[in-house]
Amino acid sequence: MIIVKELYKQFEENQVLRGVNYHIHPGEKIVVIGPSGSGKSTFLRCLNLLETPTGGEIWFDGQKINDPKVNIDEVRRHMGMVFQHFNLFNNLTIMNNITLAPVKLKLMTEEEAKENALKLLRRVGLEEKADAYPSSLSGGQKQRIAIVRSLAMNPKVMLFDEPTSALDPEMVGEVLEVMKELADSGMTMVVVTHEMGFAREVGTKVLFMDEGNIMEENTPAEFFSHPKSPRLQEFLSKVL
Amino acid sequence: MEQSELIRKITAAFLTGDRWMLYLKGLGITMQVAVMAAVLGVIIGTVAAFMKISVRKNGKKTILAHIANIYIDIIRGTPSVLQVMIMYFAILASSKNGVLIAGLSFGINSGAYVAEIIRAGILAVDKGQTEAGRSLGLSNFQTMCSIVIPQAFKNVLPPLVNEFIVLLKETAIVGYVGLSDLTRVANQIASKTYDFFTPMIGAAVIYFVIIKILTKLLDRLERRMRRSDNR
Ligand SMILES: Nc1ncnc2c1ncn2[C@@H]1O[C@H](COP(=O)(O)OP(=O)(O)OP(=O)(O)O)[C@@H](O)[C@H]1O
Numbered sequence: 001m002i003i004v005k006e007l008y009k010q011f012e013e014n015q016v017l018r019g020v021n022y023h024i025h026p027g028e029k030i031v032v033i034g035p036s037g038s039g040k041s042t043f044l045r046c047l048n049l050l051e052t053p054t055g056g057e058i059w060f061d062g063q064k065i066n067d068p069k070v071n072i073d074e075v076r077r078h079m080g081m082v083f084q085h086f087n088l089f090n091n092l093t094i095m096n097n098i099t100l101a102p103v104k105l106k107l108m109t110e111e112e113a114k115e116n117a118l119k120l121l122r123r124v125g126l127e128e129k130a131d132a133y134p135s136s137l138s139g140g141q142k143q144r145i146a147i148v149r150s151l152a153m154n155p156k157v158m159l160f161d162e163p164t165s166a167l168d169p170e171m172v173g174e175v176l177e178v179m180k181e182l183a184d185s186g187m188t189m190v191v192v193t194h195e196m197g198f199a200r201e202v203g204t205k206v207l208f209m210d211e212g213n214i215m216e217e218n219t220p221a222e223f224f225s226h227p228k229s230p231r232l233q234e235f236l237s238k239v240l
Numbered sequence: 241m242e243q244s245e246l247i248r249k250i251t252a253a254f255l256t257g258d259r260w261m262l263y264l265k266g267l268g269i270t271m272q273v274a275v276m277a278a279v280l281g282v283i284i285g286t287v288a289a290f291m292k293i294s295v296r297k298n299g300k301k302t303i304l305a306h307i308a309n310i311y312i313d314i315i316r317g318t319p320s321v322l323q324v325m326i327m328y329f330a331i332l333a334s335s336k337n338g339v340l341i342a343g344l345s346f347g348i349n350s351g352a353y354v355a356e357i358i359r360a361g362i363l364a365v366d367k368g369q370t371e372a373g374r375s376l377g378l379s380n381f382q383t384m385c386s387i388v389i390p391q392a393f394k395n396v397l398p399p400l401v402n403e404f405i406v407l408l409k410e411t412a413i414v415g416y417v418g419l420s421d422l423t424r425v426a427n428q429i430a431s432k433t434y435d436f437f438t439p440m441i442g443a444a445v446i447y448f449v450i451i452k453i454l455t456k457l458l459d460r461l462e463r464r465m466r467r468s469d470n471r
């Protein structure tokens with residue numbers, strides 16, 4: 001579904017991604033872990049071209065998307081993204097946060113979008129917040145809405161960049177719960193996280209990123225019980 | 241004796257020959273120039289702001305951005321009195337419509353400051369808002385219109401009112417190009433009555449009251465915005 005070939009990304013002098021290769025299949029739940037600054041966010045953001053790769057190729061559904069001729073807006077409709085800091089639209093109600101893109105992009109009528117939004121809100125238990133503004137919500141509620149907002153576009157894949165890192169500890173669970181349900185529903189997911197429990201329980205593959213590349217990749221069971229590289233062993237000993 | 245002298249001066253400054261009407265007319269000119277300049281300034285400033293933040297696909301500045309930069313630089317780097325005089329005596333020397341020339345000149349002047357206000361207002365909107373919009377598949381333009389600009393509007397409104405206040409006071413120099421604005425009227429009456437103090441104080445009070453009203457409106461505006469921020 002997503003194929004990454006020799007992906008390089010450089011910020012000025014700083015070489016952040018150094019030739020990453022990876023293949024994500026439909027239905028997989030890829031969990032990405034690694035030390036701070038290793039390029040996890042950059043990798044994820046290259047997948048939907050929020051960052052423009054300086055080298056290599058990103059293929060999505062049989063199309064090379066880091067090509068000037070590709071309409072990236074069209075591609076992004078099929079790739080949801082959830083951010084560490086939620087990034088709900090502050091000027092819009094929850095309902096309008098969810099319906100804005102489907103309606104603006106003429107994928108649904110206003111009524112259809114609203115109906116769909118209510119259905120999704122019910123799924124995360126937040127339908128009574130439809131007319132509220134983001135600033136009146138807790139972090140956990142905001143993140144659940146952010147997930148719903150992406151889902152309203154019926155994406156084929158969902159990208160998560162540390163979705164629970166900005167949350168108070170007591171709210172982490174409610175967001176992970178929504179993500180687990182989403183995983184169970186068959187969604188293809190790429191999740192950058194520090195939640196090792198989630199990686200173990202939900203991941204189909206766990207990747208260890210270090211110094212701009214994927215240093216190790218394995219099924220969660222193997223990954224955590226038999227880490228091969230010393231760097232990963234050291235990393236796991238710190239976080240587990 | 242002291243008191244009767246004061247009354248005489250006030251009478252001469254404001255009442256003799258219905259002079260108070262001259263102040264009002266002067267104020268009318270001041271307001272015409274200021275409002276015209278403000279409207280023009282907002283239009284020019286908005287265009288210049290969007291020119292200035294425009295980037296090419298490769299992340300470099302566009303030619304439009306460079307043009308906007310030059311315009312802003314020149315305006316901010318020269319005194320507004322000179323700008324008005326250049327406009328009046330050189331560029332539009334054939335026109336007799338002083339109010340129009342002054343309004344135009346101040347509009348071009350104000351546009352540079354408004355451009356910076358609007359640019360700052362747009363840049364102050366969290367980058368995450370744009371990223372969220374773009375990641376949903378909205379175009380840059382759609383994201384700007386539906387998300388960034390409505391939020392920037394709140395950042396921008398208070399400094400815009402402030403800019404209008406500055407503008408209103410700055411127009412006091414249009415006397416240099418022969419306009420009888422509030423300041424000039426006071427000056428003319430002063431030289432007729434040989435009493436400078438009273439007419440000048442009169443004019444100052446009028447400016448002060450109008451600006452006080454604007455500041456009060458601004459205060460209320462800012463309070464409303466702050467409230468709607470934590471809806
Ligand atoms: N927009 C940017 N401009 C310049 N440098 C950047 C930018 N974004 C990231 N970097 C740099 O790229 C490197 C990798 O950053 P990245 O955010 O991908 O790391 P990360 O693995 O997600 O770390 P964290 O766990 O802290 O989120 C860092 O050195 C960072 O400073």
Ligand SMILES: [Mg+2]
Pocket residue numbers: 040041042161162
């Ligand atoms: Mg990161």
